[in-house]
Amino acid sequence: MPEPNVSAPPEGLTLIHSKAAAFYDHYERKSELQNQTHYCPGCGHGVAHKLLARAIDELGVQDRTVLVSPVGCSVFAYYYFDVGNVQAAHGRAPAVATGIKRARPEAIVISYQGDGDLAAIGTAEILHAANRGEAITVIFINNAIYGMTGGQLAPTTPVGCWSTTSPYGRNIWNEGYPLHVVETLASLEAPVYLERVALGNSKQVMQAAKAIRRGVENQVKGLGFSLIEVLSPCPTIWKETPVEAQRRVREELAQLYPLGVVRDKTKDAPRRPAPSFPPPLTALPELLDIEESETLAPPVPASHDHADWRIKVAGFGGQGVLMLGEVLAEAGLAAGLEVSWLPSYGPEMRSGTSNCHVRLSARPVDSPLVTQPNVLVALNEPSLRKFLPEVAPGGYVLYNGPEPPADCRRPDVRLLAREFVALADRLGDARVGNIVTLGALLEAAGVVEEQFVDRALARLVKQARLLDLDRKALAAGREAVHQEAPHDIP
Amino acid sequence: MARQLIKGNEAILKSAVLAGCRAFYGYPITPASEITEAAAKYLPRVGGVFLQAESETAAINMIYGAASAGVRVMTASSGPGISLMQEGLSYLAGAELPCVVADIMRGGPGLGNIAPEQSDYFQVVKGGGHGSYRTIVLAPDSAQEMADLTALAFELADKYRNPVFVLADGTIGQMMEPVEFMARPVAPPRFPWAVEGNAATRNNLVSSIYLEPDALEAHVNKLEEKYRRCEREEVRCEQYRTEDAELVLVGYGIVARLLKSVVEELRSEGWPIGLLRPITLYPFPTAAVRRLAGQASLFAVVELSTGQMVDDVRLAVEGRCPVEFHGRTGGNIPSTDEIIRFLKNVWGRRRAAPRVDELEVLHA
Ligand SMILES: Cc1ncc(C[n+]2csc(CCOP(=O)(O)OP(=O)(O)O)c2C)c(N)n1
Ligand code: SF4
Numbered sequence: 001m002p003e004p005n006v007s008a009p010p011e012g013l014t015l016i017h018s019k020a021a022a023f024y025d026h027y028e029r030k031s032e033l034q035n036q037t038h039y040c041p042g043c044g045h046g047v048a049h050k051l052l053a054r055a056i057d058e059l060g061v062q063d064r065t066v067l068v069s070p071v072g073c074s075v076f077a078y079y080y081f082d083v084g085n086v087q088a089a090h091g092r093a094p095a096v097a098t099g100i101k102r103a104r105p106e107a108i109v110i111s112y113q114g115d116g117d118l119a120a121i122g123t124a125e126i127l128h129a130a131n132r133g134e135a136i137t138v139i140f141i142n143n144a145i146y147g148m149t150g151g152q153l154a155p156t157t158p159v160g161c162w163s164t165t166s167p168y169g170r171n172i173w174n175e176g177y178p179l180h181v182v183e184t185l186a187s188l189e190a191p192v193y194l195e196r197v198a199l200g201n202s203k204q205v206m207q208a209a210k211a212i213r214r215g216v217e218n219q220v221k222g223l224g225f226s227l228i229e230v231l232s233p234c235p236t237i238w239k240e241t242p243v244e245a246q247r248r249v250r251e252e253l254a255q256l257y258p259l260g261v262v263r264d265k266t267k268d269a270p271r272r273p274a275p276s277f278p279p280p281l282t283a284l285p286e287l288l289d290i291e292e293s294e295t296l297a298p299p300v301p302a303s304h305d306h307a308d309w310r311i312k313v314a315g316f317g318g319q320g321v322l323m324l325g326e327v328l329a330e331a332g333l334a335a336g337l338e339v340s341w342l343p344s345y346g347p348e349m350r351s352g353t354s355n356c357h358v359r360l361s362a363r364p365v366d367s368p369l370v371t372q373p374n375v376l377v378a379l380n381e382p383s384l385r386k387f388l389p390e391v392a393p394g395g396y397v398l399y400n401g402p403e404p405p406a407d408c409r410r411p412d413v414r415l416l417a418r419e420f421v422a423l424a425d426r427l428g429d430a431r432v433g434n435i436v437t438l439g440a441l442l443e444a445a446g447v448v449e450e451q452f453v454d455r456a457l458a459r460l461v462k463q464a465r466l467l468d469l470d471r472k473a474l475a476a477g478r479e480a481v482h483q484e485a486p487h488d489i490p
Numbered sequence: 491m492a493r494q495l496i497k498g499n500e501a502i503l504k505s506a507v508l509a510g511c512r513a514f515y516g517y518p519i520t521p522a523s524e525i526t527e528a529a530a531k532y533l534p535r536v537g538g539v540f541l542q543a544e545s546e547t548a549a550i551n552m553i554y555g556a557a558s559a560g561v562r563v564m565t566a567s568s569g570p571g572i573s574l575m576q577e578g579l580s581y582l583a584g585a586e587l588p589c590v591v592a593d594i595m596r597g598g599p600g601l602g603n604i605a606p607e608q609s610d611y612f613q614v615v616k617g618g619g620h621g622s623y624r625t626i627v628l629a630p631d632s633a634q635e636m637a638d639l640t641a642l643a644f645e646l647a648d649k650y651r652n653p654v655f656v657l658a659d660g661t662i663g664q665m666m667e668p669v670e671f672m673a674r675p676v677a678p679p680r681f682p683w684a685v686e687g688n689a690a691t692r693n694n695l696v697s698s699i700y701l702e703p704d705a706l707e708a709h710v711n712k713l714e715e716k717y718r719r720c721e722r723e724e725v726r727c728e729q730y731r732t733e734d735a736e737l738v739l740v741g742y743g744i745v746a747r748l749l750k751s752v753v754e755e756l757r758s759e760g761w762p763i764g765l766l767r768p769i770t771l772y773p774f775p776t777a778a779v780r781r782l783a784g785q786a787s788l789f790a791v792v793e794l795s796t797g798q799m800v801d802d803v804r805l806a807v808e809g810r811c812p813v814e815f816h817g818r819t820g821g822n823i824p825s826t827d828e829i830i831r832f833l834k835n836v837w838g839r840r841r842a843a844p845r846v847d848e849l850e851v852l853h854a
Contacts, residue, residue, distance in 0.1 A: 031705075063688055075699065088581075095543070095549075095552045096552070102556065103561040132541075284507065285508075288507055288532055345664045366754070368665050
């Protein structure tokens with residue numbers, strides 16, 4: 001970036017004389033030449049800065065203003081503006097501004113960006129900030145080139161124009177057409193105010209002053225997203241005198257990018273609801289659905305001293321596999337045991353099968369993974385096939401079906417095959433097949449006392465009708481264990 | 491408060507709110523989405539901000555904005571999203587902004603899969619962004635620690651004005667265990683350096699630019715001093731039956747729980763075996779490893795990756811004894827039997843040839 005040594009305003013820009021209060025008197029964040037800006041003579045940034053500082057002065061919001069500076073020649077905007085300053089990564093200013101505005105709705109948050117910053121690398125951020133109607137003001141300096149990095153192509157560079165990365169001129173077959181930012185944003189519902197202005201002569205500068213003020217004022221009034229695009233000279237990269245550069249803004253850029261208001265919803269924009277008052281800290285646990293200590297688990301009953309249940313529950317999605325596991329874990333917790341519950345997750349769930357690992361133990365659970373279950377609940381055949389070989393000798397297997405397939409048996413495990421889901425269907429709802437199976441498991445293996453299971457169900461099932469049905473299902477499952485069945489292995 | 495059965499992911503968010511977090515910006519990704527969904531549910535209730543960003547790039551920059559404005563803020567993601575956040579993390583560290591990021595790791599590289607892995611260690615612990623910076627990294631191994639270490643993460647983030655990671659794998663994120671939350675919610679603190687948009691903070695600047703070489707070097711040195719202090723004060727690890735261990739296992743997160751079973755089982759067979767579980771991955775428990783390397787004759791590291799943390803173990807061991815590695819990827823979690831087979835193999839080999847040659851130590 002070329003370092004300036006004179007800051008004489010170019011012809012036509014002499015109407016701004018005195019320093020705005022929103023500027024520092026002395027640019028102490030600059031390492032040298034602290035009485036002048038780093039912008040080149042005739043640079044549009046210098047003018048736009050003055051117009052913005054003026055607007056901040058006139059609206060009386062200097063204390064409330066937070067300026068987000070971009071990456072580009074205006075990266076050091078914070079050298080000059082005597083307001084709260086945050087410097088953002090290249091293109092991300094609208095996201096940064098969003099974070100600030102949402103945190104401090106009273107702040108006047110201004111995102112100041114160049115055309116590479118806003119219209120190239122930061123396209124997603126500006127589009128979505130605009131589309132959300134973030135209540136911020138964006139000053140968009142379109143000088144149709146990358147200034148800071150020495151004159152590379154910008155998305156806004158006119159067709160045919162030279163840049164260091166379009167040395168033969170911008171070619172539509174290679175770089176496409178110049179991007180029209182305000183028109184693009186005008187396709188969105190949310191923006192409140194969009195205007196394009198230019199710095200091509202004093203008349204245009206006066207209009208730019210009004211537009212920039214308007215953009216800030218909208219925010220002061222609590223309206224939504226405003227963006228002012230400023231067609232701006234870059235005499236240094238354009239290799240022109242300030243006067244020639246201004247002429248080009250007037251005669252070429254303003255032809256390619258028509259000036260004027262493309263969106264004005266300031267009269268009828270819906271008002272953002274005021275942020276709600278935060279609740280007292282003491283209310284947080286309840287608001288977070290965290291339970292109070294009355295529900296604390298009772299001491300471990302003696303019968304569970306050696307408990308070490310490693311349970312795998314598997315079946316089709318929709319059979320209540322995960323819930324069965326959760327009831328067991330909740331009941332174990334209520335009974336004072338250490339517990340863990342680990343589901344299969346992601347596409348596996350979507351592909352139609354589902355399983356979970358549950359551990360109930362008198363000692364802290366070392367691993368939540370159950371690789372050698374001593375209880376397998378298989379609600380369908382594929383699950384039985386898949387997991388039966390893993391079951392520890394002497395373990396319990398509950399299988400939903402009239403009998404296990406002939407090639408799917410083990411003499412060394414206690415297998416109980418019943419049509420649990422059909423039983424549930426007879427109770428009136430096949431969906432409680434999981435709870436019927438649970439009832440059978442409790443009857444056959446014990447695991448955890450009924451009172452704790454009942455407590456777990458009461459916690460997990462909020463609807464009284466369903467809870468009632470689940471209780472019936474539990475009882476039916478217990479009963480089913482005692483029906484004669486040819487393939488029971490004791 | 492009661493112990494309540496809750497998913498690790500949900501525990502992170504609830505604990506964060508109790509720790510004073512009032513803003514969450516995120517983008518959905520399995521297996522971290524429950525954190526984002528819980529944020530969407532609970533933050534509005536407590537007068538906080540939740541926003542689903544257009545990308546992780548945007549999310550981390552919204553965090554940069556919120557942190558600049560002095561709000562306790564967090565996000566959650568997994569491998570691909572963390573990759574996108576690296577730019578922002580570098581800026582956050584450079585501008586000395588506190589925030590908390592939960593990375594619930596999945597399989598990579600590329601889109602990989604959504605099953606649990608520990609292969610984000612390099613990008614999280616070593617810092618995937620540009621510049622000389624660090625992120626503090628906490629590695630929970632249970633739902634309870636998801637809660638406890640999230641609360642600690644906010645404290646450390648503020649203390650060091652630096653991003654802090656909670657690094658867990660999909661298993662810890664997805665599983666439910668009993669959790670007891672902190673008894674007293676923390677009031678969101680105010681920070682004198684923040685830019686709040688008022689007269690008191692008008693002079694504040696949040697920036698990571700230091701144009702002059704000397705100024706940038708001074709800044710980087712200041713950050714480095716902070717990291718050195720962190721290395722002195724914040725190391726946490728758990729040692730399990732290492733008092734007399736000649737074979738020292740090292741693993742974090744879900745793997746450490748498997749290794750505990752392994753230690754139990756082999757101890758019952760009379761093996762002199764113990765476990766070192768790093769809880770902070772940065773700062774790494776270098777001194778503890780070094781101390782054990784003086785007494786042990788073999789280290790064995792197990793990870794859900796092809797070997798990332800093992801580099802830090804080797805650096806800490808400094809060749810005092812050999813370091814063996816066993817890793818699984820793709821979402822496969824080794825069974826305790828598999829680990830025991832691996833240990834029997836390497837332990838047997840070491841016993842047979844106790845003399846260690848230099849080359850072998852480095853490239854075991
Ligand atoms: C991620 C990233 N990529 C590239 C750069 C280098 N860079 C700095 S400024 C800039 C272009 C700025 O152009 P523009 O936004 O038009 O602003 P101007 O300098 O013209 O005011 C680029 C590419 C960077 N800082 N960061
Ligand atoms: S290079 Fe162009 S945009 Fe940058 S300061 Fe100079 S004139 Fe302004």
